[in-house]
Each structure stands twice: as structure tokens, then as C-alpha cells.
Amino acid sequence: MSKQVGVVFAKELREVLRDRRTLIFMLLVPTVAVPLFMWISTELVTHFATKLAREEARVLLLNPGAAPELVRRLRDSSSLEQTARRIEQVLVGAGLSVEELALLKGEPKAFMRLLEKKGIAADELVGKLRRATGTADLDADPKQLLAGLAPPRIQWLEEAPAGVDAAALAAAGRRRHELLEAVRRRKLAAAVEFDPRAESLLGEERSAPVKIFYLESSDRSRAALKSLRRMLATLGREILAERLRDRNLDPGFARPLAVRAERLPGPGFMAKLLSMLLPYMILIFALAGAMYPAIDLGAGEKERGTLETLLAAPVDRLALVLGKFGVVMVAALVSALLATLSLTVSMRAGVLGTLSLIGGEGFSFSLVEAGWAFLVVIPTAGIFAALLLVLSVFARSFKEAQSYANPLQMFVILPAFVSFIPGVDFDAGTALIPVVNVSLALKAIFTGNLDQHYLHLGLLFLSSAVLAAGLLLFTTWWFRREQVLFRG
């Protein structure tokens, strides 16, 4: 009987390896298509994000006359640009390339990681930056470092542009509607309205209300809002610095607590990202890789008329099921393994452009962890293989089998998503839920937390093995019935 399992396994493996469709799904898609797809999508995202960031935002000043001094200072962006140039000089002096800076504009987290990777002490750098820019308001927050590096580009309009009805803007009742239309038709990105008493309020050292009109659903408008907030905040800080100077107070007076978060060494952002992404990819590919072989080995044999001959041979039904099951499972594992490898390798090799740069600190994937990950996936690959085989053997034709297998994908894709949900833990309860358990276990492995979960791993293996064995027994039982061949 065990000999027959081997005979069936070898024959099915040989056949599967000669099937072009299976090979494409098992080998080509995970190794080539996935990195290619990820590369294209990250390149597209960065391309359009940079394009948007470089665009000049058209901002209408609704009542420039209410605060002429503020308008003058907002329009004079020369100080911002000078600051940016000085910051850039310091950073390049510290060993960062201009290209890296361009790539990292607006990516504060990635920026900090880049500093870490290059061995540049953030504290020291910030000290240098303060001296170079002569501003006291730069603290260790990389957000502000980078904000200073890329000054917003805004085109200030003091009169309604062509196509926007100035009279409607002036009428309080119609203003919001007219602005909405102007933003929708891209005449404007946003509008600013000063409090009529803004200037006198500032003179009295009080707070001057400034309102920004924007459209939440428009990317352009939201980008303009961000830029306006930054500019107004900078201007506000300048005014504050002047007030403090006038009273001979230290800059620290207005900032009693200088808070700074310090990252501990250990798995960082990239590890987190991959710990969410990889489990998902691994499971999807385990299923996709197993699908064609499973359908081919069951329904395919019926459709090609070989099953009747096979069943008339003295082959043990259990051996038949186990041999076929083994091949489907190997296909699932190979495809999952290739997807994981190609994804990590292409990230490390920098194929994924921006994404690899962000991951400069490295996604440490030791052999031990890789081994664990592979081990953990085995029982679930078994469940997939057994489930697909049941459906395939039950179906009367290739088409029918496909129509069963497709909805199955949904059942896998949704629970596999659990790795993306923050706060769901790998515990004694979740360890018993198929697919969810392996998704969480992989997440634990990739974030370096496996040592807390040995018990749960045990539960995972046990529950998956029971489920897979049950499915296989069912398949064998079905193979022993005459309906496997002649279901009317």
C-alpha cells in the first residue's frame, strides 16, 4: 500500500510538471508576476504622489484686505526656500545623497530609518540644523526636518480666477457652493479667509482666526490644505518667536516639554509591513498553486476518461488519494515558498525601488525563521490540498470543479486578511481557526515573537492535522463509492 502511494505520487508529479497551466501558476506567477506587479504598483504610486507634490496649488485669498501684513509674509516664501537650501546643505554634508533626499521628501519614517542605516545620529544632526537655520523650532521630529526640506508651492490668488463668480463668493449664502464648484472644476485647490480683525488681534498679542476651505474628496485640495497648515504654522511660530524675543524670553518658554520618541532596536516598520503582507501572500499562493493540479488530478481524470480504467486496476483507494494529495500539497508548498522568496529577495535586491529604500534597516529573515514559517504553512497547505481534492473528485467535470474552487478562494482570502487587522492575537482561541491561525502564526514569526507562542503552534498543528486527515478520509470514502465515477 505504501509502495502504491509512491507509485501514484511519482506518476502524478510527473504529469503535473508537464502541464503548462500548472507550471505557470506554480512557478511563473509567484517568481515573476508578483514582484513585477509590486514593482509597477509602487512605482506608479510614487510617480503620481511626487507629481502631485510638485504641482503648484492655486489658493484664493477671499479677503486679503483684512490682513495685509499676514498676506505679505505668506507670499514671501524666500525665507522658507533659504531654510530648505540650508537644511539640504547640512544633510548632504552629513552623507545623504541629493537623490535620496528627493525620494524621501514627505516620508518622515523612512527618513529616520535612512539616518539609522547610514549611522547618522539624529540628535547631532538636529543640533547642526538648528545652528544652520537659526531657528529654535526644529526639534528631533523628522516630520519637521523634512517639511523644512520641501517648502510648499502655492500660487496665491487675490481675485477670483476666470470662471468663478466673484459676486457669488461675496454673498455669504452662496459662497460655500461657489467654492465647492471651483474646487471640483479645478479652478482652485483651496481658499483662505482671515478674520476681519485678524491684524488687530495679532497686535494685541492674541490669536487670529484663519479659515481654510477645502474639499475632502479631492487629493489636490487635501494636499493644498496640508501645505497651508504647514505655512501658517511656520508663520505662527515666527510670530511667537518675535513675541518671545520682545519680552526677552527663552524659546523654551513656549514649549515647556520637549517630547521625543526614541525607537528601540528591533523589528521596525519594514518587518511590520512584511509580517502583514507575507502571510497573506503565502496563503494565497499556497491555494493558487494547488488549484490546477487538484482539479487536474480529480475532475481532469474523469473528463479524460482515465479514472474508470484506473479504478478497475487493483489500486488501494487510500493509496490513490494519498498519492494525489501529496502532489497537490507539494504544488501548494512550492508555490508559497517561491512567492515568499521572490518577494523578500526582490525587496532586498532593491527591485522594488522606493519600498526597498524604506526598508533600508533590513527585514531580518533568518534561516531559523524561514524554517519555522515553512513548517507552519505545511498543515494549512495540507488542508487546502485536501479540500481542493475533495471538490475536484466530487465534481463531474473540470468546469464544475472550477466553479467549486473559485468561491473557495474567497473563503481563504478573507481569513488570511486577519494579519492586516491590528490587535488580533495568536492565542489558544485563534490557534484553532483554520487559515486565521497560520496567518497569525506567520505574523508572529516575522515580528520575532515566536518564542511566546510555542503552545499555540502546537494547537495549530494539531487542529490542522485533524482537519486535513478528516478531509482525506472523506475523499477516500468517496473514492470507494461507485458514485465517484457514476454520479447521475
Add this chain to the structure above:
Amino acid sequence: MPSANEPTIDCRELSKHFHDRKRGLVRAVDGISFQARAGEVFGLLGINGAGKTTTLRLLATLLRPSGGDARVAGFSINERPAAVRANIGFLTMSTGLYGRLTVREMIEYFGRLHGLERERLARRTEELFERFDIASFAGRRCDKLSSGMKQKVSIVRCVLHDPAVMILDEPTASLDVLAARNIVEFIADSRSRGKCVLLSTHSMAEAEKLCDRVGVIHRGRLLACDGIAALRGSSPSGRLEDAFVKLVEERAS
């Protein structure tokens, strides 16, 4: 094992009923009894839907009987289905080959499933490849073969383990003249080697040409079971076709 004078196929009151959604209970095989011996070619003759294929599938243990039993090569199909399978060669109209395997791989697969040892299998394969003129395309993939070549490979697969019983379902239907000749020669050859050949057919001519004895099957029941000559003699015209029609009409009235 069967004793010397026991029939190789001994079918007793064999029945198979199906539950069909539209037609309700279908008595596809309805209490059939017959015997066939070694060195004999026995034909089941009947029109479409008479129950021929179902009978053969019962004997090949692909279906479980609703009633009755049969002994094939000395083993009961109910009690020892695995032993029955080890002793039959089964060839049907729908016999498919594994298209992505070469002829040699295909034959090897079935040889191993039948438990033939590597060396014996190799010897047997060479012998059969020579006998059926297969050696020249043994390395080709099965899906690249002509229908005649496929037929020969199927025959080799069927006799590979040298079974005592050959079960052939409409062996020459849908074959061209040349491919059909392969089968005819193969059946004659099997008889001369002392095999018991059980085949089904709807063609009078084929039954006359191939069979020693014939069982006329209609609506799941065996109407007559005799030698070709005796059957012919039961009709005034002396033709098998007239004898067949007479039997079926008698049953209908």
C-alpha cells in the same frame, strides 16, 4: 483460486438498480446468470440501453450489485473486489490514456499498480511492445498518438499483468477498419492463449465473427444464452439477426 473445471466467469442472479430522478427506479441489470470458460469468447449482445455496460462494470467491480453475485477468476465480486481487479483486464469505449505521459511511462504506471516487480515489468513490456509493434513510438507522449496507436497501447495496458479474464465493452465500436483489426486479432490471440474473453456488442456481425457463445440481453434480462450456431438454428431463416428479433418480440408480447 478457481478449480480446473470451474467457469472463469460465473454470474448468478446479478442485478443492478439505479435511482434516476426522471425515470424513477431503473432495473439496468435484472437477475442475470451466465457462465464463461477459459479459452472461450463470450458476447453480450443487445441494443443500446440493454444493460451491457452495467453488467461489465459490475463484473469489473466498478459498480456494486443491488443483488446476486458473480465469481470472476474464482473470486466473488462482492467479497473480494480487489482480488477480482487484480485478475481482469478491462477495456472500454471511453478508455483514456494519460496524455502527458509517454507510452512507456503509461505502461509502467499500470504495471507498478498491478504490483509487477521492476525486472519482470521491464521484460513483459519489451515482449508486448514487440508483439504489438509499439517499440517505435514507445517514447512518444500518448496525446501525440494516432487512434490506432492509442488502441494498441490500451490493449497492452489491458494484458500487461497477464489476466485470466478480459472484459471488453464494445471493443470495435467507433474504431476505423485498421484499428478494429488490431482488436480482432487480439481477441483471437487471447482465446488461443486460454483466456476467458467477455465482450459486449450491439452488432450481429461482430458477434458472429468474434464469439463462441452469445448471451442476448434486453432490458436488463438475459433472453437466451447459447452457441452461435444454436442461436441461428432457432430461426427458420438461419440468420442471427432474425433469431435476435424473434427473441426480443417474444419478450415484448
